[in-house]
Amino acid sequence: MxxxxxxxxxxxxxxxxxxxxxxxxxxxxxxxxxxxxxxxxxxxxxxxxxxxxxxxxxxxxxxxxxxxxxxxxxxxxxxxxxxxxxxxxxSAALLVGLGIGMQNIFKDFMSGIVILLEGSVKVNDIVQIQDDVLKVRKISWRTSEVITREDKVVIVPNHKFTEENVINWTHNTTPTRFYVEVGVDYTSDITLVEQCLLKAVEGHEDIIHTDEYLPFVRFTNFGDSALMFQLLFWSDNLFRIENTMSAVRFEIARIFKENNITIPFMQVVIHQS
Structure with missing residues (x-):
């Protein structure tokens, strides 16, 4: 032995x-x-x-x-x-050479440690990097695995979370407000427009209707060819909010059609001399 x-x-x-x-x-x-x-x-x-x-x-x-x-x-x-x-x-000289050649890898590695220590981004958090809204699925040593709203899995270098402006929607202590914008013909009854817009979000399961977060309508502008309105509402369904907003737009189009409210389109008038 x-x-x-x-x-x-x-x-x-x-x-x-x-x-x-x-x-x-x-x-x-x-x-x-x-x-x-x-x-x-x-x-x-x-x-x-x-x-x-x-x-x-x-x-x-x-x-x-x-x-x-x-x-x-x-x-x-x-x-x-x-x-x-x-x-x-x-091997000090070799390590220095490796450090210079692999500085991006080390940067991602250190960013991963910072993320885990701070807890600023965690698994299942919904974050926004620039215009992309993502759901964090995994945080590893050098990269993080996220899911897009199209259910695509994307590998993101960890330094993205520490060097860029990141909005962490999950950290919000209150529901998030969103809006759908729509324009109507100048001949429309604006009171009826307001009623129809509010009706479009009635009973929607992903839209909050408590006293503190009731949907409301904002008259935003006199456009070139339309009166502009925003339908504002609150929701906790942050990651799939585009589906909610799409459903609201479908409902607005249906209710407007029932009440003969026209959504105008841009018209270009050409004058011949």
Whole structure:
């Protein structure tokens, strides 16, 4: 047994790799995997029992994995017979070169750690980056996985969340207000227009109708060919709000037709001299 454990697999310039080194390295890695799974299970069970959000649980588990795998890597290198201090010192120039060549990767990695530590963006959050509204499905070391409103899965570099202006709709403590704009003919009865617009959102399940968040109509402008109105309403259905707004527009068109209210189109008059 002793002969097996001390068996030299290879020997190069003062370094000897033995069976014992490989076994210890494997034990450290397997022990780390077991510890991560056990702690992840315990954390998940605790959070489910308390009814806490999935995003917070995921953040804690990811940070735990970062720390444990870093420690495991150092221990595994030591178990293989390498001196980690000497190894780092001798490869300093190489690490600097790698750092310059892979600075974008490191930037994304550090951004991922910042995101997880701050909790500014979590799994299942609905965020807006520029004009894109996205739902966060997964946050990993370098990238995050998001879903668009068209149900397309997009891989986003983590630095996007830390360097660009990001609106996190999930952080809103109150419902979000939206509006649908429409123009009507100048001959229209504006009181009837208001009534029809409010009727278009009656009973819609995704539109809030409490006293604090009642839909209302705003007369916004005298346009070139139409009187312009906005139908404003509040909703918690942030990710699929385009579907809600589409349903409202369908209903407006139907009710306007029933009440003979015309939505004008742009007309161009050409005068011949």
């Amino acid at each position: 002793k002969h097996f454990l001390t068996y030299e697999i290879f020997h190069v310039k003062g370094y000897t790799l033995t069976t014992w080194n490989l076994i210890m390295c494997a034990v450290i890695i397997l022990a780390n995997i077991f510890i991560i799974r056990f702690i992840s299970f315990a954390i998940t069970k605790r959070f489910v029992r308390k009814g806490d959000a999935h995003g917070r649980r995921f953040t804690i588990i990811q940070l735990l994995k970062y720390v444990l795998w870093t420690i495991t890597l150092v221990m595994a290198i030591e178990a293989l017979g390498f001196n980690i201090t000497i190894l780092l010192a001798s």
